[in-house]
Amino acid sequence: MTATAPSQAELAILKHLWTAGPQSAREVQDQIAAPTGWSYSTTRTLLARMTEKGLVERQGVHGLSVFKARVEKVTLMGRLIRDFAANVLDMDGPLPATTFANSRLFSDEEAEALTRLLETSGEDDSGDRS
Template identity: 90%
Template sequence: MTATAPSQAELAILKHLWTAGPQAAREVQDRIAGPTGWSYSTTRTLLARMTEKGLVERQDVHGLSVFSAKVEKVTLMGRLIRDFAANVLDMDGPMPATTFANSRLFSEQEAEALTRLLETSGEDSEGESK
């Protein structure tokens, strides 16, 4: 897992890649240009930075750069939720995750995994203390 939390822009790309799977930069751009208003060069710059940060992985397929999410959705979201709860809400310890059960971002299995992750106090998905 990367130590750096993704920006809102990076999170938009990650959410797209989690849903769509590996894609070329142009495919990412075609899907997110409407909601974000980004130019193709902005999307390419973000993908390059995200590769450096360890958030996405780049592979060359038949001369085309293809990007995929390198960070696991439930693990990253669990960390972001815990960080928000601790730093903004001053909450420590296990968290009820029922709020996230109806999120369109998570499948039923992912929502269950997130619930298990958030209900464990101070441990990541591998059970290691933070």
């Protein structure tokens, strides 16, 4: 995983890209403008920052910049959940993940993968799709 965790704004874009797949900045903007209230320039700035941080990858497709999530959803969420448990709740060790089984963010398979990840010590936090 990247050294820096995503901000709430960056996480909103990642959630969108995980659902929609690779998209141009305009396509991202069209989908997240209403819930976020962001201007197109804000979305572009966030995508540029996320590219620098290694959270998204920019690719040229038919002369258009297309962005895709570079971090894997389950791995990143597992890390964020473990970080929260350790740093906010002072918990360590395996975590019960049944709470996340009904999350709209995860498919059944992803919820199962997250459960397996959180029930282990979490040695692999790479999160990169290399």
